Amino acid sequence: xxxxxxxxxxxxxxxxxxxxxxxxxxxxxxxxxxxxxxxxxxxxxxxxxxxxxxxxxxxxxxxxxxxxxxxxxxxxxxxxxxxxxxxxxxxxxxxxxxxxxxxxxxxxxxxxxxxxxxxxxxxxxxxxxxxxxxxxxxxxxxxxxxxxxxxxxxxxxxxxxxxxxxxxxxxxxxxxxxxxxxxxxxxxxxxxxxxxxxxxxxxxxxxxxxxxxxxxxxxxxxxxxxxxxxxxxxxxxxxxxxxxxxxxxxxxxxxxxxxxxxxxxxxxxxxxxxxxxxxxxxxxxxxxxxxxxxxxxxxxxxxxxxxxxxxxxxxxxxxxxxxxxxxxxxxxxxxxxxxxxxxxxxxxxxxxxxxxxxxxxxxxxxxxxxxxxxxxxxxxxxxxxxxxxxxxxxxxxxxxxxxxxxxxxxxxxxxxxxxxxxxxxxxxxxxxxxxxxxxxxxxxxxxxxxxxxxxxxxxxxxxxxxxxxxxxxxxxxxxxxxxxxxxxxxxxxxxxxxxxxxxxxxxxxxxxxxxxxxxxxxxxxxxxxxxxxxxxxxxxxxxxxxxxxxxxxxxxxxxxxxxxxxxxxxxxxxxxxxxxxxxxxxxxxxxxxxxxxxxxxxxxxxxxxxxxxxxxxxxxxxxxxxxxxxxxxxxxxxxxxxxxxxxxxxxxxxxxxxxxxxxxxxxxxxxxxxxxxxxxxxxxxxxxxxxxxxxxxxxxxxxxxxxxxxxxxxxxxxxxxxxxxxxxxxxxxxxxxxxxxxxxxxxxxxxxxxxxxxxxxxxxxxxxxxxxxxxxxxxxxxxxxxxx
Amino acid sequence: xxxxxxxxxxxxxxxxxxxxxxxxxxxxxxxxxxxxxxxxxxxxxxxxxxxxx
Numbered sequence: 001x002x003x004x005x006x007x008x009x010x011x012x013x014x015x016x017x018x019x020x021x022x023x024x025x026x027x028x029x030x031x032x033x034x035x036x037x038x039x040x041x042x043x044x045x046x047x048x049x050x051x052x053x054x055x056x057x058x059x060x061x062x063x064x065x066x067x068x069x070x071x072x073x074x075x076x077x078x079x080x081x082x083x084x085x086x087x088x089x090x091x092x093x094x095x096x097x098x099x100x101x102x103x104x105x106x107x108x109x110x111x112x113x114x115x116x117x118x119x120x121x122x123x124x125x126x127x128x129x130x131x132x133x134x135x136x137x138x139x140x141x142x143x144x145x146x147x148x149x150x151x152x153x154x155x156x157x158x159x160x161x162x163x164x165x166x167x168x169x170x171x172x173x174x175x176x177x178x179x180x181x182x183x184x185x186x187x188x189x190x191x192x193x194x195x196x197x198x199x200x201x202x203x204x205x206x207x208x209x210x211x212x213x214x215x216x217x218x219x220x221x222x223x224x225x226x227x228x229x230x231x232x233x234x235x236x237x238x239x240x241x242x243x244x245x246x247x248x249x250x251x252x253x254x255x256x257x258x259x260x261x262x263x264x265x266x267x268x269x270x271x272x273x274x275x276x277x278x279x280x281x282x283x284x285x286x287x288x289x290x291x292x293x294x295x296x297x298x299x300x301x302x303x304x305x306x307x308x309x310x311x312x313x314x315x316x317x318x319x320x321x322x323x324x325x326x327x328x329x330x331x332x333x334x335x336x337x338x339x340x341x342x343x344x345x346x347x348x349x350x351x352x353x354x355x356x357x358x359x360x361x362x363x364x365x366x367x368x369x370x371x372x373x374x375x376x377x378x379x380x381x382x383x384x385x386x387x388x389x390x391x392x393x394x395x396x397x398x399x400x401x402x403x404x405x406x407x408x409x410x411x412x413x414x415x416x417x418x419x420x421x422x423x424x425x426x427x428x429x430x431x432x433x434x435x436x437x438x439x440x441x442x443x444x445x446x447x448x449x450x451x452x453x454x455x456x457x458x459x460x461x462x463x464x465x466x467x468x469x470x471x472x473x474x475x476x477x478x479x480x481x482x483x484x485x486x487x488x489x490x491x492x493x494x495x496x497x498x499x500x501x502x503x504x505x506x507x508x509x510x511x512x513x514x515x516x517x518x519x520x521x522x523x524x525x526x527x528x529x530x531x532x533x534x535x536x537x538x539x540x541x542x543x544x545x546x547x548x549x550x551x552x553x554x555x556x557x558x559x560x561x562x563x564x565x566x567x568x569x570x571x572x573x574x575x576x577x578x579x580x581x582x583x584x585x586x587x588x589x590x591x592x593x594x595x596x597x598x599x600x601x602x603x604x605x606x607x608x609x610x611x612x613x614x615x616x617x618x619x620x621x622x623x624x625x626x627x628x629x630x631x632x633x634x635x636x637x638x639x640x641x642x643x644x645x646x647x648x649x650x651x652x653x654x655x656x657x658x659x660x661x662x663x664x665x666x667x668x669x670x671x672x673x674x675x676x677x678x679x680x681x682x683x684x685x686x687x688x689x690x691x692x693x694x695x696x697x698x699x700x701x702x703x704x705x706x707x708x709x710x711x712x713x714x715x716x717x718x719x720x721x722x723x724x725x726x727x728x729x730x731x732x733x734x735x736x737x738x739x740x741x742x743x744x745x746x747x748x749x750x751x752x753x754x755x756x757x758x759x760x761x762x763x764x765x766x767x768x769x770x771x772x773x774x775x776x777x778x779x780x781x782x783x784x785x786x787x788x
Numbered sequence: 789x790x791x792x793x794x795x796x797x798x799x800x801x802x803x804x805x806x807x808x809x810x811x812x813x814x815x816x817x818x819x820x821x822x823x824x825x826x827x828x829x830x831x832x833x834x835x836x837x838x839x840x841x
Contacts, residue, residue: 099831207796
């Protein structure tokens with residue numbers, strides 16, 4: 001058996017039992033795990049594309065025999081008529097896939113050109129609309145195991161890509177100009193006085209001027225635009241001194257060239273345009289990487305869905321755009337596909353990957369009747385889903401909206417940084433002017449050069465660039481782990497918090513009871529008591545019954561004539577004896593004994609058998625989280641609406657010193673306000689729905705759980721992951737973020753305190769200041785990226 | 789020395805040419821995918837159908 005199990009599918013690498021199809025590849029019969037893979041492999045071999053298997057570095061995508069109704073795309077006028085479209089291709093594993101796809105498409109009649117890009121997973125195809133339809137192309141791709149769908153270019157994606165491309169060109173032009181201008185500047189540097197004749201000098205200067213002009217007019221545009229925007233908003237940013245530096249150096253050089261006397265700085269100008277642009281390019285790619293989680297969220301909802309037309313009578317489906325789904329529609333979701341909208345499972349049970357929604361990496365089992373969020377990926381079985389909300393207000397859409405609005409708002413820290421940076425820049429401009437006039441008196445020939453060096457060397461980047469960068473990287477990291485930050489101030493306030501208040505027992509407990517203790521009272525064995533209880537509760541759906549059944553394990557006894565008395569308990573016969581299980585009064589009536597209330601009793605005519613103590617179970621990770629909070633020197637408080645006894649027992653188990661039970665919302669509010677009057681900064685963790693007032697009063701609030709309740713949440717931060725440990729993660733990330741911001745501010749202070757006076761004293765050349773400034777920016781950005 | 793009066797303008801022309809070629813290459817998507825072409829060259833296109841060699 002083990003020998004057979006050790007086969008791996010030659011195509012996709014999944015275990016193959018060796019019984020399914022085999023395909024002849026390079027003269028050998030290779031095992032396949034399923035007919036789908038076999039069909040794909042056969043198609044690849046039949047098309048003469050066996051070379052794919054010789055050069056691939058990863059296994060292929062698992063084949064899928066179900067042909068989707070790709071014809072839908074034929075009616076999409078934007079795609080079909082053009083004869084030219086970009087498709088997103090899923091399932092790319094390695095570069096060999098590219099070859100396979102391009103070769104396969106080249107054999108589709110009517111396809112003129114196919115170009116696959118591995119990096120972006122996009123395929124651009126040109127075809128002759130009279131000979132071939134988009135569905136032929138998608139069908140051909142499906143045949144070799146790749147899913148493709150028309151790529152709908154979102155406007156912001158395109159705009160961002162354009163920015164990157166433009167920046168790359170500007171960088172190239174600046175680099176070329178820099179190298180060439182250096183050549184022309186070289187003779188002037190090495191020539192002794194008088195050896196470079198005036199005509200030759202003028203030639204070099206004019207050539208430099210011609211090359212520097214495009215660098216200044218084209219490549220330096222981002223700086224001039226940034227400076228102008230900053231001036232218009234009356235918030236001069238770091239672009240302003242750079243722009244002034246470039247403009248001043250260029251203007252002075254042009255004047256000197258035209259008049260034929262004075263210093264020219266063309267080499268310095270092109271050099272710092274190049275260096276600063278290079279820094280900006282690095283920063284832009286870093287920022288893109290930092291925003292990846294949000295981007296994944298935005299692309300999580302599939303573009304199309306399979307709507308069931310006649311279910312349950314028939315399983316016919318039609319392919320529709322996911323955006324057209326209406327509440328009540330039934331859709332079929334195959335294994336491996338993402339759920340197109342929020343809904344309830346009507347048929348089938350499966351496991352869902354909710355990683356994008358909650359950060360939970362393990363697949364979660366879901367069965368018929370469960371509500372499931374759109375964007376989750378169906379892993380194991382095909383299911384039928386009744387759509388409960390249109391895609392536009394699905395959980396995922398709301399998440400994206402919340403995350404998007406949070407990323408637009410500026411945290412106080414960043415606002416403060418912007419303000420300080422504005423003052424810094426203003427002071428710098430004054431300083432540069434002062435330095436210029438001072439050097440006019442000392443050495444007029446160097447005045448320009450030194451003033452420019454002062455403008456360029458300063459780096460307010462840690463203020464205006466690294467602080468938001470660190471916050472963005474941290475926010476993204478947390479989002480990937482299931483913490484959605486809605487209000488921008490969360491990280492800084494959480495770091496300052498002195499008290500962490502859990503505002504419900506339910507935030508620390510599972511929310512369902514478990515058996516804590518069995519006290520046999522009638523001489524029966526403990527195991528026998530559990531078996532009896534398990535037998536009586538065999539058909540129960542009551543939470544207490546479920547807890548007892550779970551504790552009993554495998555029940556060998558059988559109960560007959562089981563009768564459920566709502567609100568009281570359950571009775572039934574086991575081995576002919578009538579037992580009652582439930583409240584003290586209910587069981588006491590049968591036993592003829594007065595029992596103390598509290599707990600669940602089991603008894604018969606012959607007397608009481610046992611008492612079961614059940615209580616809400618503490619979450620397995622709660623203790624670690626509470627300990628971690630205390631270790632940071634923060635006080636943990638539990639405010640609970642449950643009775644004092646329950647609150648105290650949970651608090652005792654977790655080692656929480658302050659626990660108050662029986663608290664009404666008004667009491668909680670008063671308590672939090674009292675803490676705040678004492679100077680405390682309160683972080684509050686609640687469920688976010690019933691306790692809006694208290695959460696609103698706290699300095700920073702966390703709501704547990706997302707899902708359907710997301711719309712009514714009134715918290716600063718949502719813990720999407722049901723695991724409490726993510727709260728600990730949020731707290732530690734807040735600390736690390738503040739640490740990184742402090743390091744960046746410290747670095748910026750030291751750098752500017754050293755570099756600006758050095759430049760003012762004429763110790764730093766303009767080109768050296770450009771190097772310093774670029775390195776300093778890169779350093780703070782990379783430091784911020786450590787948070788990812 | 790006089791040669792420089794020809795060579796310097798010529799070098800300017802070459803820079804302009806280089807920029808023009810670069811822009812053309814960028815427009816045609818040369819820099820969009822820097823991984824794929826390196827792997828693509830490893831494949832032979834002349835293997836016949838069904839099993840190749």
